[in-house]
Amino acid sequence: MDVNSSIGCRVTECQYHAGDSQHCTLDKIMVGKIESYSSKSEDTDCESFKPKEETAF
Numbered sequence: 014m015d016v017n018s019s020i021g022c023r024v025t026e027c028q029y030h031a032g033d034s035q036h037c038t039l040d041k042i043m044v045g046k047i048e049s050y051s052s053k054s055e056d057t058d059c060e061s062f063k064p065k066e067e068t069a070f
């Protein structure tokens with residue numbers, strides 16, 4: 014997988030994470046809102062995230 018140096022990411026649980034490098038491997042991602050009005054970073058979310066493994070809770 015190619016590292017996209019334009020998208021930094023620390024979510025190592027995602028199947029698109031670059032591993033040793035703190036980057037995403039996708040060409041582009043979609044960032045969405047958790048709340049209807051975002052006023053802080055915690056209100057935003059990477060909607061391109063996919064878990065490495067499906068985990069049953």
Ligand code: SF4
Binds near residue numbers: 022024062
């Ligand atoms: S898809 Fe989103 S969460 Fe996954 S590695 Fe890329 S930026 Fe991170």
